[in-house]
Amino acid sequence: MTHRSSDIVVLVESTDGGRPAWWYVKCNNRIAAEKLKGVCRLKRLETIQLTDYGTIIQSGWGIQPPADVVQHMQEQFG
Numbered sequence: 001m002t003h004r005s006s007d008i009v010v011l012v013e014s015t016d017g018g019r020p021a022w023w024y025v026k027c028n029n030r031i032a033a034e035k036l037k038g039v040c041r042l043k044r045l046e047t048i049q050l051t052d053y054g055t056i057i058q059s060g061w062g063i064q065p066p067a068d069v070v071q072h073m074q075e076q077f078g
Contacts (some may be wrong), residue, residue, distance in 0.1 A: 008033040009077045014045040020063045027054035
């Protein structure tokens with residue numbers, strides 16, 4: 001996976017099946033990123049398809065991603 005300065009990655013923290021979960025989504029474009037961020041702010045994540053906004057590049061269970069994943073994402077996508 002190559003990093004371009006135009007890559008926009010959004011961290012989504014919510015639940016999946018009642019369990020805390022998180023996803024890093026590489027958005028298709030700036031408009032998709034802004035829409036996804038808005039949905040996250042409104043806490044309306046139950047019924048959306050993250051793949052409508054871009055590609056899920058990392059995900060896992062828990063309230064937030066582990067520190068090593070956060071560091072990797074920052075290094076990869078700054």
